[in-house]
Amino acid sequence: MARRERPAGEPAGAPRQLTRRAFLTRALGAAGVTSAAAYAAYAPEDWPGAARDADGLRSVPAVKPFRLTDFRVAKPVGAPDVAVGHGGDAMTRLRKALDALGGLAHYVSPGDIVLLKPNVAFDRAPVLAATTNPEILAALIRLILVDCRAQEVRVADNPIESPADCFAKSGIAAAVASAGGRVYLPDANAFRILNTPDSRLIENWQFFHRPLTNANKVIGVAPVKDHNLCLASMGMKNWYGLLGGRRNQFHQDIHELVSDLSLMIRPTLTILDGTYVLMRNGPTGGDPADVRPGDAVVAAVDPVAADAWAYRHLLSRTTELPRYLLLAEEKGTGSASTEGRVREIA
Amino acid sequence: MMARARNPVPRIRQMLRITNARIASQAVFFGLFVGAAWATWTSRLGGYPVSRFLELDPLVFTTTLLSTGYVYRFLGAAVLIIAATVLFGRVFCNWICPYGSLHQLIGWLFNVRSHRERWAANRYRPIFALKYVGLGVFVVLAAFGSLQVGLLDPICLLHRSFATAIAPMFDGVVDGTRSALAGAGLDLPALAAVKLAPAGEPRAFIGSFWIGALLVTLVALNVVVPRFFCRTLCPLGAFLGVLSRLALFRINRDASACTNCNLCLTRCEGAADPAGQLRLSECFACMSCIDDCPEDALRFTALRQDPEQVVATPDFGRRQLLFTGALGMLAFPLLKNNGLNTDASYSPGLIRPPGSVEEGEFLKKCIKCEQCLKVCPTNVLQPAGLDIAGPEGLWTPVMVFNLGHCQLTCTLCSEVCPTGAIRRITVEEKLGRGPYRSRGPLALGTAFFDRGRCLPHAMQIPCVVCEEVCPVSPKAIQTEDEEVIDAFGQRVLLNKPFVVPDLCIGCGICQSECPVTASRAVYVTAVGETRSAARRLLLRRRSVLAAQAGAGDAPAASPGAALPATPGQ
Incomplete structure (x- = not known):
């Protein structure tokens, strides 16, 4: 939390109070962190960014195979094999x-x-x-x-x-x-x-x-x-x-x-x-x-x-x-x- | 104190102090922890959430999310602790954490300090920022794909110590008591119900000496520095310390009422300096300072906080953060390049429990909590030493078949694993029945014979215990029978055993029952485990092909069948 200068006119020694803005900022941060964690943990698997993995199979890396093309070229007519x-x-x-x-x-x-x-x-x-x-x-x-x-x-x-x-x-x-x-x-x-x-x-x-x-x-x-x-x-x-x-x-x-x-x-x-x-x-x-x-x-x-x-x-x-x-x-x-x-x- | 003497507070009000509520909470959670450890046993499970403390652990949640990208099964429960922390700060540390309670209890029992000495002992010291280094290294390692947080995470550490060191010790005491009482003519079979792991034979865990020694050392350090582990080492505490900057509630000091008497430091658990600017990241919210303040200058509140009486962030600057990141990035290749656990070179004893995911994934998920060891009814699961799994796999579960075997229809380890390193499986899946028929059973490894030590092979003595106990049908240990005249002129029929690797599931019962004990004549090694394509032995399991043909299964659809052929690729 940034330390702020005491506003002019406020008596020195009197305890400063948490401003409404600072409180709300913190409350928003707290709610944000909790909801982000809750979303990752509990959102249905097909929702974007959801990380729920109920059976442990989702985190098994998927194999993404590729295929090769056919490199053959037809031989000219009359040529041997x-x-x-x-x-x-x-x-x-x-x-x-x-x-x-x-x-x-x-x-x-x-x-x-x-x-x-x-x-x-x-x-x-x-x-x-x-x-x-x-x-x-x-x-x-x-x-x-x-x-x-x-x-x-x-x-x-x-x-x-x-x-x-x-x-x-x-x-x-x-x-x-x-x-x-x-x-x-x-x-x-x-x-x-x-x-x-x-x-x-x-x-x-x-x-x-x-x-x-x-x-x-x-x-x-x-x-x-x-x-x-x-x-x-x-x-x-x-x-x-x-x-x-x-x-x-x-x-x-x-x-x-x-x-x-x-x-x-x-x-x-x-x-x-x-x-x-x-x-x-x-x-x-x-x-x-x-x-x-x-x-x-x-x-x-x-x-x-x-x-x-x-x-x-x-x-x-x-x-x-x-x-x-x-x-x-x-x-x-x-x-x-x-x-x-x-x-x-x- | 003086005030109380003038206006005596009713006894019931004295009992209702917030610190007593905290002690009650600690007692309940510690009891739940011990209860869970007690219930982590084959005859007691009955659906209890015995791994819930681990699943509530926000550091396990975060690091496994980083290492795997996913949240396994019940790990989302940690959201509760995250929510509690962003509301109330590190209440987990002094209201819930059973390991913290153990430290506090020992520190309290063996405290020999005067009040003034305690004020000095409970002041913040820069070394307490060390835990943030540990946390940073663990987080960087997890992000790279090596999960090491279980080494120091308090819940993992306590579970591990309970499973491998405390439970056998406690059960030994119970057994000793029972036999002593029986000697005195008083047999109490009911004592078996008290045991944490009531197996027939005393249980042993290889290397548990070091796990127990670590626990004892860390707990004993409370005598030197109160809450040494919690303040200096605990990565979970560090994680919650980082989160607590968002906490709505905190201890607030009314500077105008404070007389700087230092009494608030007497029982300050976190060394959070409540006497000055509160170090929010260090405060365990144990509330002792509020209890001890004679001026009522300290309050736990969300409102009317004085922003000048708090240091909201850990004592950890940008430079320390970079240093920590660099340490983590160095630690990762050092762990990975150790060369003891690669697909080309791995220990023959690196045999993982059934349902374990492929080794690279396993090391992203295992938190070394040893719940699987605790629940295993045969004692076959053991904490891996440096020789088997290297530093990266230290204390991860492996099967040592000299001590037990993997029971055919048991899947308890997969049931209690909180992170899915051992994925939850059914008996059907383990044995390759029903819908899993075309894939075949899960194999943990493959059995091999040492024919120089095998009685029928080397010494003309009939035996084949291995064939007898082999649990699969048809048997994976079969025999070639031969009649010979032995050294004493007797005609003997020798059933010389051999392994059919296609059928072997690596359960290890042949090894654990082999009478040639010192070095078994039949033994299982990890090669051939079905969880890993790179560590398989056979090109094809003929048994699985036969099952597929017998079941009339259509050939498995090619995963690439739907792929378009990309030109030039």
Whole structure:
């Protein structure tokens, strides 16, 4: 309460009295505080500003999931679903494959923001083939930026080991920087809950969302690797790297999960790099002897067919296809039969 | 005094003094508090509002509103105390608060001061502003999402001390008396009705020594500084002190009648300087000064107050306020970054009672009052030590299955929790029956076997108490049976137990009944608790899938089904 000067004319020593104004101000404050508290506590829950929470469920934070758009682009008439480029260097093979699909410019338009998703799961040298080969990634970024005049190329993954180290030691950070792309590393605020309708295991799941903000095209760029649990890690398994949360539980039902991934994201293109194929001891590898140099780059509009072809021809497996490819077929995200759908360019 | 000698006041008028009314009020509320503590027991609850003192606490109301944004269940009752405070000042402190009454009683019983010494002891000291620092830190912490007010809030502190320290102590005395009387040939089974927690076995609370020691220390400090806790530390008192600036009624000194005799300081509980300018934020409205004033210069009034005879606001400037805010903002990351209670790294023993909300939310709601510990019939609920929950979760409830287990059809802890840290649940919800069938039972954790200590697994000795007591159907502990010839040439059938994690609800009865006591051969850890998605163990509970299929439930509607696909997102 502000101390006021004694009004002139009032005898000193006589007790001053509370003014009516001061009393009313205080009474108003008292009534205000009490009513505000009472309103917060007792107003019905649908009234504005009401804080009543009778069952304790209202204060449980609500999950606000988002959805991804479909990033697919219809292929030109007559183009195959899967194209494979052989011969020459990485850039040559990549161009051959993309040209057979109708040319990259058919899929990426000027001004697009394109997300490339390599596999950078581990802190490994490129020669071990546990991660996407930086050469093919750099070549693709140049094609997108120069030939297709895209606005921006982003490169993102949520690695198992320390993200900055994985990107540096796999050679991908340097390759992306030299080609003019931009790396997005994950952090706690880069994830949001993604809603994937019809998926069995990831209906609402933490998803590395930030690099996809305003992106119009998404291209997976995956190595072809042996995998201890699901037989092979190729284009579809690569999307695992955009998941967050307790994803180590997915190994309890890996095939269901990998096929869910094909529902989660419908990429513009899937590119499989067969320059170095990790034949055994996957998905980490660790010995150059596990790696077989190949001579193929696969580009596909059908991720299921691309994986099926790579499983047979790059990993050279004659056993049954991984079950996740059949599950993906059931979920309608592609077809595992490659008969008449693949064009190889020597 | 002289006046009374000349005009003797009738004895009945003497009895009707306002301080006697105050003492009666204190006695009633203290009795209600003890009664509530007594009734916080499985056979006595019967719908009594045993947590009402906590629900009346305006600081619990305010800090939980800050931390969660909501007012749980009965917490709105605090509006009554807020209204009383803006009318009459801190009457709560000396008319209602059972902890304040305890301090006053002890100070009165053990007072050895002369009147003059009491005048000095009851003058205001700057250190009394410390409580505003505590309040500020607690409020800032709550706003950031960590509720620590229960550490010092007097109602929480007293409830906690009663539940974990006083009740076992008192019940021990009752049991001792009863056995002594029985030894003398006089058995009084009725004495069990006096016990605060009449369990069959004596109850023990891990770490209750420190809770009891804190209580004893704070109460004993009354001998050094009267009402030390209330004047210096109490965050609720500080909160009411801030509110009391609006109070319509207060002690008013008629400066022209006052002879500066200092008698009003003799029994001043709040050290509020009624002899000079009254420190309104410190005054407990105990009315002793009015009672002691020989000149009738002090009145408790809303009218004709002299604005010069009061300091309306706490002795706490802008600089102190900024300092306090900075302390709170430092305290929050220090508490949170302790690394003992994250989803990646948490103690295996951090097992919360059934109905508990997810851990981050739990720490926004739990006031460490231990009402749940008090009501728990099996003694399984224990105050978490620093090793289990870190400093942030100190004295929050955890389950220690060596001491008891979570009884299948008991939801008492969720019934008495005043803040919804343990949300009120029904037995149906706990067991996943009726409308909760498709979601399955609430699981507290998951049981694991230490096969090196398990009798059938490691020592060829039949046992499986764990399987026998496992309360779910089908059982979450099942066996693989094997016939062997043991070390003595006898043919024995060994039922080697294993856990079916989908079925396990983490009730811990297997652990509490396991005969391998020192370190149990079957034990429950927190992983797999249903309240947390981040701390689950299984991708899917096969049992729940089966229940859904069996019940013919439609698949749960996707929460995002109504969302439009946002382009580019």
